[in-house]
Amino acid sequence: MADTSWWVTFPQMERETLVGFRKALDGAYRDFSRSYGDAIEAFFEPLLFFLVWFERLLINAPWWAVLVVVCALVFLVGRSWKIVAGTAVAFLLIGYFGMWKDTMSTMSIITVCTLIAIALGVPIGIVMARSDRARTIVTPILDVMQTMPAFVYLIPVVMLLGIGKVPGVIAVVIYAIPPVIRLTNLGIRLVDRDVLEAADAFGASGWQRLVGVQIPLALPTIMAGINQTIMMALAMVVIASMIGVQGLGQPVLRSITNQYFTLGLLNGLAIVALAIVFDRVSQAYGRRMQLQYERISNV
Amino acid sequence: MKILKYLIAAGFFAATSALVTAPAAAQSHDCGSVTLADMNWSSATFIANLDRFVLEHAYGCDAELIPGDTVPTGTSMIEKGKPDIASELWTNSFRDALDAGVKEGRLVIAGKSLSDGGQEAFWVPRYLVEKHPELATIQGVIKNAGLFRNPEDPTQSVLMGCPSGWACQISVENMAKAMNLGDAGFIVRDPGSSAGLSGSLTRAYEREKPWLGYYWAPTALLGKFDMVAVDFGSGIDLEGYVNCITQVDCENPQPTMFPPAPVLTVAVSDLAKRAPDAVDYLSKRAFTNAFLNGLLAWMEENQADGEIAAVHFLNENEAVWRPWVSDAAAARIKSALASL
Numbered sequence: 001m002a003d004t005s006w007w008v009t010f011p012q013m014e015r016e017t018l019v020g021f022r023k024a025l026d027g028a029y030r031d032f033s034r035s036y037g038d039a040i041e042a043f044f045e046p047l048l049f050f051l052v053w054f055e056r057l058l059i060n061a062p063w064w065a066v067l068v069v070v071c072a073l074v075f076l077v078g079r080s081w082k083i084v085a086g087t088a089v090a091f092l093l094i095g096y097f098g099m100w101k102d103t104m105s106t107m108s109i110i111t112v113c114t115l116i117a118i119a120l121g122v123p124i125g126i127v128m129a130r131s132d133r134a135r136t137i138v139t140p141i142l143d144v145m146q147t148m149p150a151f152v153y154l155i156p157v158v159m160l161l162g163i164g165k166v167p168g169v170i171a172v173v174i175y176a177i178p179p180v181i182r183l184t185n186l187g188i189r190l191v192d193r194d195v196l197e198a199a200d201a202f203g204a205s206g207w208q209r210l211v212g213v214q215i216p217l218a219l220p221t222i223m224a225g226i227n228q229t230i231m232m233a234l235a236m237v238v239i240a241s242m243i244g245v246q247g248l249g250q251p252v253l254r255s256i257t258n259q260y261f262t263l264g265l266l267n268g269l270a271i272v273a274l275a276i277v278f279d280r281v282s283q284a285y286g287r288r289m290q291l292q293y294e295r296i297s298n299v
Numbered sequence: 300m301k302i303l304k305y306l307i308a309a310g311f312f313a314a315t316s317a318l319v320t321a322p323a324a325a326q327s328h329d330c331g332s333v334t335l336a337d338m339n340w341s342s343a344t345f346i347a348n349l350d351r352f353v354l355e356h357a358y359g360c361d362a363e364l365i366p367g368d369t370v371p372t373g374t375s376m377i378e379k380g381k382p383d384i385a386s387e388l389w390t391n392s393f394r395d396a397l398d399a400g401v402k403e404g405r406l407v408i409a410g411k412s413l414s415d416g417g418q419e420a421f422w423v424p425r426y427l428v429e430k431h432p433e434l435a436t437i438q439g440v441i442k443n444a445g446l447f448r449n450p451e452d453p454t455q456s457v458l459m460g461c462p463s464g465w466a467c468q469i470s471v472e473n474m475a476k477a478m479n480l481g482d483a484g485f486i487v488r489d490p491g492s493s494a495g496l497s498g499s500l501t502r503a504y505e506r507e508k509p510w511l512g513y514y515w516a517p518t519a520l521l522g523k524f525d526m527v528a529v530d531f532g533s534g535i536d537l538e539g540y541v542n543c544i545t546q547v548d549c550e551n552p553q554p555t556m557f558p559p560a561p562v563l564t565v566a567v568s569d570l571a572k573r574a575p576d577a578v579d580y581l582s583k584r585a586f587t588n589a590f591l592n593g594l595l596a597w598m599e600e601n602q603a604d605g606e607i608a609a610v611h612f613l614n615e616n617e618a619v620w621r622p623w624v625s626d627a628a629a630a631r632i633k634s635a636l637a638s639l
Contacts, residue, residue: 019601030505033502158498162498163490242462242494243490244491244495246489250491254468255464258464259374
């Protein structure tokens with residue numbers, strides 16, 4: 001009788017075909033990497049140079065200078081003494097427990113990653129908000145970026161660029177950028193239609209409508225997106241250290257493999273402290289911007 | 300409500316019939332349930348899958364693979380007695396804990412998985428040695444430090460070390476200190492993970508760029524890429540290696556090459572009591588590095604996982620595995636292979 005094994009087991013591709021398919025794609029990528037690898041590396045040279053310079057700046061500067069500058073920035077941006085005090089205490093504890101150098105490395109790379117993510121994400125979110133077609137194209141890409149296991153897209157990146165800071169930045173940005181894009185899109189789309197009509201009635205141009213009405217009203221949602229982006233960037237610290245990025249991720253990896261619980265806990269708490277400082281500062285900045293807009297509108 | 304009653308009755312019936320049929324499925328010489336550690340590198344997963352197949356089909360064990368890694372599995376076997384078998388345990392780093400476990404009667408060393416022992420070294424690609432023959436020695440490497448520039452800091456040269464958490468990370472750092480590689484401008488780079496280490500070597504080899512770093516045999520990568528082990532010129536100082544180089548607090552490390560690493564099959568002592576013929580098989584089962592390198596290269600080329608490699612090995616290399624099992628067990632293995 002006919003072979004009815006397909007009734008029970010899924011009729012899958014012949015193993016040879018599947019292996020041949022996989023090898024063909026691997027081979028094609030290898031050829032691509034060999035021909036364009038050097039050009040792509042050269043493209044990322046300036047970014048690498050900046051990352052190395054920034055990290056060295058933070059590590060080699062005296063710790064009290066870095067602490068003072070960070071607290072000053074936190075105050076200027078947030079205008080809240082509570083946050084400044086919390087930041088100072090957190091950094092002093094981090095230094096006291098011997099995690100200063102790793103924290104400076106992580107802080108330098110994560111700062112650059114979050115700035116890149118915000119600088120790229122907000123404009124993409126705005127474009128998505130204005131065009132339904134853009135949204136249908138971008139949304140599945142965001143889904144892939146958020147759920148594809150990081151090592152899947154890291155393998156080709158490592159084959160192309162080696163291990164180090166640039167693949168780390170690429171990994172973190174890919175993982176961290178979707179929240180800010182999605183929430184910027186959402187915030188702008190949720191702006192009340194009546195308010196937009198009023199702006200049009202007053203003769204606002206497209207740009208004036210965007211900058212004067214939509215962004216200010218969408219600001220709380222955009223700030224939520226930035227908050228999530230910062231959190232996810234810091235969550236990627238450990239995965240980035242798996243491709244050779246220096247920082248807090250490496251002691252965490254060591255603690256996982258060697259089962260040193262306290263080492264992992266302390267470094268994990270340092271990552272949490274960084275996340276909270278970044279987040280409170282950006283939230284305070286967002287609130288100040290909102291107050292500014294409210295003040296203008298209440299005139 | 301009626302449907303609910305029917306569903307409950309059906310479920311009860313199904314459960315009882317499952318309970319009734321389960322014991323009938325067990326083999327006559329039942330060795331019980333056995334867990335094996337499946338570690339995440341090619342040779343380990345191959346041997347673990349091979350052991351699982353043989354234990355299941357030849358010795359009637361209910362064998363199951365669970366993920367593992369050298370230190371966590373070793374610790375778990377000593378402290379908790381689970382998993383039952385670690386098929387390829389690299390013991391050079393935590394020999395003390397292992398010996399203590401054996402002395403306390405918790406573990407037995409069933410045999411050597413790698414009859415040659417693991418071969419660890421600092422490697423350079425052969426195409427590089429052909430251009431600069433002096434790179435075969437560490438002095439030549441130091442003189443040519445300029446070849447191994449760090450792209451992130453051109454004043455440094457890179458020796459790719461072991462990922463965070465691997466026991467060899469300590470050894471590599473101590474060896475670099477012992478040979479004053481730091482003075483020659485070398486830093487020991489942490490690749491972060493096994494994938495990072497392999498990726499860095501693969502990338503350099505594919506582009507014929509210089510690379511210097513730690514690697515070990517038997518592995519698919521060394522089976523695929525022709526590399527030369529750098530000679531430190533110091534021979535092997537076993538005592539210095541065990542007492543100082545592998546320890547974090549080594550004050551004054553002295554140069555020594557890596558001794559052959561004992562790679563053992565370790566089982567919990569309880570297993571020796573309930574499945575003595577399985578342990579007997581484990582004691583005989585051993586591979587040479589030359590054979591494994593070839594098999595691992597086959598695995599890599601055919602993108603085979605441990606299970607496929609184990610079946611391929613059993614089908615193709617009967618001469619190798621026949622002496623490890625009794626005639627009856629061999630017959631059972633062959634019939635299991637035929638019915639696949």
